Amino acid sequence: MSYQLTIEPLGQTVEVEEGQTILDAALRAGIYLPHACCHGLCATCKVQVLEGEVDHGVASTFALMDFERDENKCLACCAIPQSDVVIEAEIDEDVDAQNLPVRDYTGKVIRLENLTPTVKGLWIELEQDIEFQAGQYVDLHLPEGIGGRAFSLANPPSTGKVVELNIRIVPGGKATTYVHESMQVGEEVRISGPYGRFFVRKSAEVPLIFMAGGSGLSSPRSMILDLLAEGFSLPITLLYGQRSMAELYYHQEFLALAASHPNFTYVPALSAEPEGSSWQGFRGFVHDAAIAHFNNDFRGNKAYLCGPPLMVEACIGSLMKGRLFERDIYTEKFISAADAQQVRSPLFRAL
Amino acid sequence: MDTQVTKKKLGLKERYKLLTRDLGWETTFHSREEVFPYVHYEGIKIHDWDKWEDPFRLTMDAYWKYQAEKERKFYAIIDAHAQNNGHLNLTDAHYLTAIKIFLQAITPGEYCAHKGFARVGREFGGVGTQVACQMQSLDEVRHAQTQIHAMSNYNKFYQGFHAFSDQRDRIWYTSVARSFFDDALSSGPFEFMIAIGFSFEYVLTNLLFVPFMSGAAYNGDMATVTFGFSAQSDEARHMTLGLECIKFMLEQDPANLPIVQKWIDKWFWRGLRILALVGTMMDYMLPKRVMSWKEAFDIYGIENGGALFNDLARYGVRAPKGWGDAAAAIDHMSHQLMLGLYQWSFGTAFHGWIPSDDEMEWLSAKYPDSFDKYYRPRWEHIKKLAAAGTPFKNYGLAKLCQTCQLPCVFTEPGDPTLICHREIDYKGEKYHFCSDGCKEIFENEPEKYIQAWLPMPQLFQEPLKGDLGAWMNYVSLVDGQDNGDFDGSQDQINFDKWRGMATSNK
Numbered sequence: 107m108s109y110q111l112t113i114e115p116l117g118q119t120v121e122v123e124e125g126q127t128i129l130d131a132a133l134r135a136g137i138y139l140p141h142a143c144c145h146g147l148c149a150t151c152k153v154q155v156l157e158g159e160v161d162h163g164v165a166s167t168f169a170l171m172d173f174e175r176d177e178n179k180c181l182a183c184c185a186i187p188q189s190d191v192v193i194e195a196e197i198d199e200d201v202d203a204q205n206l207p208v209r210d211y212t213g214k215v216i217r218l219e220n221l222t223p224t225v226k227g228l229w230i231e232l233e234q235d236i237e238f239q240a241g242q243y244v245d246l247h248l249p250e251g252i253g254g255r256a257f258s259l260a261n262p263p264s265t266g267k268v269v270e271l272n273i274r275i276v277p278g279g280k281a282t283t284y285v286h287e288s289m290q291v292g293e294e295v296r297i298s299g300p301y302g303r304f305f306v307r308k309s310a311e312v313p314l315i316f317m318a319g320g321s322g323l324s325s326p327r328s329m330i331l332d333l334l335a336e337g338f339s340l341p342i343t344l345l346y347g348q349r350s351m352a353e354l355y356y357h358q359e360f361l362a363l364a365a366s367h368p369n370f371t372y373v374p375a376l377s378a379e380p381e382g383s384s385w386q387g388f389r390g391f392v393h394d395a396a397i398a399h400f401n402n403d404f405r406g407n408k409a410y411l412c413g414p415p416l417m418v419e420a421c422i423g424s425l426m427k428g429r430l431f432e433r434d435i436y437t438e439k440f441i442s443a444a445d446a447q448q449v450r451s452p453l454f455r456a457l
Numbered sequence: 458m459d460t461q462v463t464k465k466k467l468g469l470k471e472r473y474k475l476l477t478r479d480l481g482w483e484t485t486f487h488s489r490e491e492v493f494p495y496v497h498y499e500g501i502k503i504h505d506w507d508k509w510e511d512p513f514r515l516t517m518d519a520y521w522k523y524q525a526e527k528e529r530k531f532y533a534i535i536d537a538h539a540q541n542n543g544h545l546n547l548t549d550a551h552y553l554t555a556i557k558i559f560l561q562a563i564t565p566g567e568y569c570a571h572k573g574f575a576r577v578g579r580e581f582g583g584v585g586t587q588v589a590c591q592m593q594s595l596d597e598v599r600h601a602q603t604q605i606h607a608m609s610n611y612n613k614f615y616q617g618f619h620a621f622s623d624q625r626d627r628i629w630y631t632s633v634a635r636s637f638f639d640d641a642l643s644s645g646p647f648e649f650m651i652a653i654g655f656s657f658e659y660v661l662t663n664l665l666f667v668p669f670m671s672g673a674a675y676n677g678d679m680a681t682v683t684f685g686f687s688a689q690s691d692e693a694r695h696m697t698l699g700l701e702c703i704k705f706m707l708e709q710d711p712a713n714l715p716i717v718q719k720w721i722d723k724w725f726w727r728g729l730r731i732l733a734l735v736g737t738m739m740d741y742m743l744p745k746r747v748m749s750w751k752e753a754f755d756i757y758g759i760e761n762g763g764a765l766f767n768d769l770a771r772y773g774v775r776a777p778k779g780w781g782d783a784a785a786a787i788d789h790m791s792h793q794l795m796l797g798l799y800q801w802s803f804g805t806a807f808h809g810w811i812p813s814d815d816e817m818e819w820l821s822a823k824y825p826d827s828f829d830k831y832y833r834p835r836w837e838h839i840k841k842l843a844a845a846g847t848p849f850k851n852y853g854l855a856k857l858c859q860t861c862q863l864p865c866v867f868t869e870p871g872d873p874t875l876i877c878h879r880e881i882d883y884k885g886e887k888y889h890f891c892s893d894g895c896k897e898i899f900e901n902e903p904e905k906y907i908q909a910w911l912p913m914p915q916l917f918q919e920p921l922k923g924d925l926g927a928w929m930n931y932v933s934l935v936d937g938q939d940n941g942d943f944d945g946s947q948d949q950i951n952f953d954k955w956r957g958m959a960t961s962n963k
């Protein structure tokens with residue numbers, strides 16, 4: 107049986123499975139709670155329980171003392187909810203987060219289009235409007251026992267009932283193969299969402315850099331369309347990497363946007379375009395394009411990175427060497443089952 | 458009835474800001490440079506102290522409340538341990554060798570850390586930093602005290618505990634840890650943070666405390682386990698302080714990178730030398746073993762350290778220079794140092810012994826590439842000599858490394874049969890080193906290390922003038938009681954007798 111866990115001051119609610127810890131549930135839902143040892147020893151993950159019951163598990167009596175248990179504190183890394191629970195954690199409120207509720211939606215496929223040889227555009231008309239922040243993703247539920255997979259919304263929030271997903275085929279991948287080969291217009295689909303904390307920190311009022319690779323264009327596209335539509339006037343730069351011209355979907359759209367919006371700069375980069383083709387733009391990886399375009403100095407910006415883990419990692423390294431650091435970098439990694447989780451140190455919180 | 462309007466609670470960040478705002482006043486009598494004179498001379502450039510975050514945001518009153526409660530709990534357990542003859546629940550009295558080394562070499566380091574953090578808390582600008590350093594300073598003095606108190610019960614019954622502070626200052630195998638802390642204490646504030654806050658608290662702490670504490674748990678030493686838990690609840694704050702400091706330096710100015718890199722290289726190597734002592738303890742001294750030193754290094758060194766250096770690479774930091782040499786030395790370090798400790802066991806304030814057949818089996822299994830080939834034959838030979846009544850003792854004195862102060866017992870990176878020696882002539886004097894790592898550290902700051910106090914040369918100076926008996930008095934070592942073979946020692950005889958009384962009707 108599962109319980110609801112509400113995390114204050116975010117006000118966000120997530121599901122907790124039987125036997126799952128508060129920390130695990132929060133991290134899986136994309137909510138960072140401070141933690142270090144994960145074994146009830148260091149007390150880094152201490153949180154206040156406002157409502158509900160928890161089992162303290164293996165919490166050390168030195169890391170969580172008796173008087174703290176009496177005050178309803180718990181260690182998130184080993185506390186297991188025994189009822190619906192509300193906690194208050196040491197997280198800074200994010201003024202740009204709208205904390206929109208996650209809902210289940212049903213809809214119909216209204217359009218399918220090959221955007222490139224490997225990316226399929228999928229348009230779904232939902233039975234009701236979905237409210238989300240540009241940059242967030244949904245879980246797409248597929249039949250034949252495939253289950254749910256994460257895909258970012260490629261449309262801006264203003265399109266109401268109609269949502270767009272751009273789905274790259276993964277060799278041997280069940281869900282993406284289904285979308286590419288079996289899905290039909292008119293078919294009924296279910297999505298749930300919106301999920302994720304990848305959205306523009308508009309309140310910071312600084313110039314924005316977007317770096318997208320592969321199918322990672324979806325979120326930045328939604329974010330940029332949203333920003334331009336509402337008249338955001340600071341500089342926006344999109345660095346967009348694909349292998350070749352054939353893969354460079356929405357290229358014309360961004361050229362047109364750049365022409366009509368003086369504050370929007372578009373920098374496409376191709377990493378495997380055949381030698382001697384008609385391509386006049388940058389050749390190489392997206393992080394190299396960024397270094398060249400910004401002359402290796404990213405200070406004063408906020409950067410939003412979206413795409414495959416390797417690309418995101420390369421971009422983080424380049425940004426940091428160009429003096430933009432964790433507090434100004436936001437990422438969405440398109441992780442699939444094939445990406446083994448790398449062991450990370452506690453040096454960075456969320457990067 | 459009126460409903461009460463609930464005021465929106467302040468966020469933690471705001472609350473902390475309000476609680477600490479009066480600590481960060483603008484100085485008017487003197488310039489900031491005069492008030493904080495030490496933050497500049499190391500060459501580290503800082504532009505904005507507010508960027509150094511203290512993510513814990515713990516206030517002083519909350520801190521007192523927690524620590525007081527920890528003390529209460531700790532002493533309740535320690536008292537119970539003493540009253541229930543906890544010292545007879547050990548697997549064997551030779552386990553205490555590990556604890557003697559800990560008390561002589563490591564506990565005084567806690568005290569040094571306390572002094573160091575008190576100092577840098579004053580020297581750094583920035584309120585969050587000052588508060589965090591002050592708390593760590595208090596934590597460290599508490600660690601030193603609780604460790605001494607936890608082990609004081611053993612002092613009532615066993616040898617070698619009575620003079621740990623003299624031995625810390627004066628004896629030879631503890632000087633690796635003493636010189637590490639002396640070096641850190643006499644560095645500038647930022648280097649101190651890399652030495653203790655980063656290298657010691659993050660890179661080394663798991664390798665040091667986890668083996669000792671789990672060794673204690675495996676061998677029935679509840680006193681040590683208890684201070685381990687009590688100290689571990691402070692560790693996250695310490696580790697965070699070190700990590701925040703290194704990030705802060707790297708983010709403040711690109712000119713800081715080469716300075717930080719040099720410190721990382723230096724303090725990694727110095728830390729590895731302390732770990733030789735820990736590795737020896739793990740592989741040879743615990744009656745019931747937890748894991749081998751090599752296994753511990755694979756998990757905490759290669760895996761966790763590797764993850765850290767991967768992350769630091771984003772700033773342009775590379776893995777410490779000695780990383781490769783360290784990995785190559787892991788198969789050999791503990792064996793080489795143990796052979797040293799055995800042959801000079803007349804000069805150690807703990808007992809030595811030849812590993813049993815069982816223990817040698819375990820060592821071969823844990824070190825398939827090195828033990829049977831290089832070290833078993835030596836122990837077999839030593840065993841033969843002991844059986845013939847002519848035990849192998851080396852009455853010559855060890856040559857100490859000028860930097861790490863361990864005897865030069867380690868071998869060349871590529872050849873485990875050749876002792877590694879390095880030498881430098883500096884201002885008409887010859888200096889000796891155990892490794893390239895230690896030699897390079899000297900070369901970077903020769904004027905610092907020529908002042909190093911080394912225990913072996915001291916023996917030949919006033920007032921000892923080479924008299925071994927006088928030296929034993931000087932280091933508070935009682936010959937025939939604290940030192941020599943465990944077999945036949947008072948520790949062994951008493952433990953067996955008392956345990957017999959405690960577990961039978963005799």
Ligand SMILES: Cc1cc2nc3c(=O)[nH]c(=O)nc-3n(C[C@H](O)[C@H](O)[C@H](O)COP(=O)(O)OP(=O)(O)OC[C@H]3O[C@@H](n4cnc5c(N)ncnc54)[C@H](O)[C@@H]3O)c2cc1C
Binds near residue numbers: 280321440
């Ligand atoms: C937040 C988020 C947003 C995303 N947004 C998008 C988007 O907008 N567009 C997009 O195209 N993609 C996006 N992705 C990636 C997308 O979710 C994956 O590509 C998708 O889940 C793959 O599903 P699949 O069923 O096709 O592949 P799966 O069957 O899940 O497997 C993927 C690959 O891994 C292999 N594999 C499976 N299990 C293992 C295993 N245990 N070990 C090793 N290999 C294994 C498979 O053979 C296959 O090659 C996003 C991912 C995340 C996390």
Ligand code: FES
Binds near residue numbers: 140145150152182
């Ligand atoms: S993360 Fe260390 S106690 Fe929970």
Ligand SMILES: [Fe+2]
Binds near residue numbers: 570597600
């Ligand atoms: Fe400590």
Ligand SMILES: [Fe+2]
Binds near residue numbers: 863
């Ligand atoms: Fe050395």
